[in-house]
Amino acid sequence: REREREREREREREREREREREREREREREREREREGSKRRSSRRRDCSPPRLLIQQCSGQEEQEEPGGRGSAQSDPGESGGRTGAYRSHSGLVLLPEARMLVSSDRVPGGTLPAPQNPAELDELSPLTSENCYERLSLAKRQGLLDLKERCYAFMSDHFLAVLRTPAVYGRLTAGERERVLARRLGGKRLLAVAEVDEAQDRSPPGSSPSPEDPPQHRRHIFCYEEQTKEWRALTALPEQVSTRGAGMCTLYNYLFVAGGLVRGGGGSRASDRVFCYNPLTDAWSEARPLAQARAQLKLVAVDGHLFAVGGECLFTVERYDPRVDRWTPVAALPRGAFAVAHEATACGGDLFVSGGSLFYRLLRLDARRGEWEECAFNDSRKKSTDMVAHGSSIYRFDVNRAHGSVNVCKYNTVVRAWHDGASHALEAAQPFRCAVLGDRIFCVNRSHVLQFEVGGGRERFLPEVLETPAGARGALVPFVLSLGQSD
Numbered sequence: 001r002e003r004e005r006e007r008e009r010e011r012e013r014e015r016e017r018e019r020e021r022e023r024e025r026e027r028e029r030e031r032e033r034e035r036e037g038s039k040r041r042s043s044r045r046r047d048c049s050p051p052r053l054l055i056q057q058c059s060g061q062e063e064q065e066e067p068g069g070r071g072s073a074q075s076d077p078g079e080s081g082g083r084t085g086a087y088r089s090h091s092g093l094v095l096l097p098e099a100r101m102l103v104s105s106d107r108v109p110g111g112t113l114p115a116p117q118n119p120a121e122l123d124e125l126s127p128l129t130s131e132n133c134y135e136r137l138s139l140a141k142r143q144g145l146l147d148l149k150e151r152c153y154a155f156m157s158d159h160f161l162a163v164l165r166t167p168a169v170y171g172r173l174t175a176g177e178r179e180r181v182l183a184r185r186l187g188g189k190r191l192l193a194v195a196e197v198d199e200a201q202d203r204s205p206p207g208s209s210p211s212p213e214d215p216p217q218h219r220r221h222i223f224c225y226e227e228q229t230k231e232w233r234a235l236t237a238l239p240e241q242v243s244t245r246g247a248g249m250c251t252l253y254n255y256l257f258v259a260g261g262l263v264r265g266g267g268g269s270r271a272s273d274r275v276f277c278y279n280p281l282t283d284a285w286s287e288a289r290p291l292a293q294a295r296a297q298l299k300l301v302a303v304d305g306h307l308f309a310v311g312g313e314c315l316f317t318v319e320r321y322d323p324r325v326d327r328w329t330p331v332a333a334l335p336r337g338a339f340a341v342a343h344e345a346t347a348c349g350g351d352l353f354v355s356g357g358s359l360f361y362r363l364l365r366l367d368a369r370r371g372e373w374e375e376c377a378f379n380d381s382r383k384k385s386t387d388m389v390a391h392g393s394s395i396y397r398f399d400v401n402r403a404h405g406s407v408n409v410c411k412y413n414t415v416v417r418a419w420h421d422g423a424s425h426a427l428e429a430a431q432p433f434r435c436a437v438l439g440d441r442i443f444c445v446n447r448s449h450v451l452q453f454e455v456g457g458g459r460e461r462f463l464p465e466v467l468e469t470p471a472g473a474r475g476a477l478v479p480f481v482l483s484l485g486q487s488d
């Protein structure tokens with residue numbers, strides 16, 4: 001059976017390689033079509049007009065029209081960034097630069113003027129939106145307006161989800177343009193960030209007295225860490241509508257999603273189905289489609305361009321979010337008898353892995369292609385895991401041993417499907433923490449300090465340098481990674 005499974009995995013890998021080759025061939029065909037289209041446009045421009053100058057007969061009556069009129073052949077030499085305006089030749093003809101050809105309304109079908117060709121004039125008429133950005137991009141490519149084209153790509157990158165949900169825009173982009181827009185969004189300097197959240201165990205009723213360390217008027221914030229200055233700075237505040245108790249958090253396409261959680265109401269707490277999204281490039285919050293089922297203490301994981309909401313309090317169900325259509329759909333539920341609360345979850349190699357509950361050594365994998373859960377190899381450790389993250393083809397599980405005051409690392413190799421013992425770190429009064437992967441380091445964050453676990457260069461070890469947490473931060477801290485844009 002093991003040999004048969006290995007042969008099946010090899011066949012699946014071969015099919016994946018074939019799909020990758022097909023995608024590469026499709027990208028090459030797109031590039032070839034783009035080159036052919038560029039050649040045809042260049043050929044039409046050469047055949048239809050003299051180089052750079054268009055000739056228009058001007059009557060004496062037109063010469064006397066008020067400058068700036070619609071039919072006037074005169075031009076302000078200061079317009080278009082200092083480009084030469086219209087000028088008169090010895091033969092009585094008016095010569096106009098190609099990019100500033102003037103056409104009167106009575107010579108245009110329908111009696112309407114052509115769209116302005118100056119990018120500044122376009123912005124004055126209407127700003128870029130997800131509905132008109134593709135038309136502006138097409139105009140910029142036809143007329144060679146490089147600045148406008150770059151600003152269209154920048155807008156699509158900054159508002160990627162809105163563009164992704166607009167088939168008239170995203171569906172018409174070439175494969176190369178899609179990669180360019182997404183690479184621009186994910187590029188720039190990536191930073192470690194943390195969000196202040198409330199402890200999920202605190203379920204005091206609305207009438208109870210608040211903790212003196214956590215006044216009710218204190219709003220939760222997101223902080224980012226500047227490695228050069230080794231300082232934390234506030235990035236944004238979480239809206240009051242966002243639940244910070246028992247919610248799931250993760251990033252997808254450089255957006256931070258916050259889903260579910262506990263909200264006060266009806267004399268106690270209840271699970272929420274609301275989903276919020278933060279865009280660090282525009283510093284704006286928005287609300288996405290609610291969960292199909294209200295959840296608290298869930299795990300939110302990004303896998304292959306989708307979000308997975310896993311379990312929750314006494315829930316075995318799992319649902320998947322497709323950002324292209326802004327919709328949640330149910331997928332295979334956790335196996336019965338697995339665990340009532342999904343303790344930890346992570347993504348590795350396009351698959352979803354979940355462990356937790358009372359059986360900390362158990363690990364499940366969701367095969368997204370077949371829509372089935374399968375049992376992975378057992379781990380000998382029976383200690384309570386504090387978090388689980390993936391780097392490369394390995395999954396790292398951090399176990400806290402409070403009795404011995406240490407943190408132990410276990411590694412699961414998803415290729416050979418086997419567990420290996422990793423490093424151990426002595427930690428006085430060891431407390432649970434959350435982890436985030438940035439480059440070749442795993443940052444382990446709680447309220448008191450930030451540990452650094454190095455996984456690159458063939459060595460896996462805890463670094464001696466311990467980072468401080470944001471000053472004045474309250475509650476628990478959930479880490480993640482964001483990019484603040486190429487300018488930063």
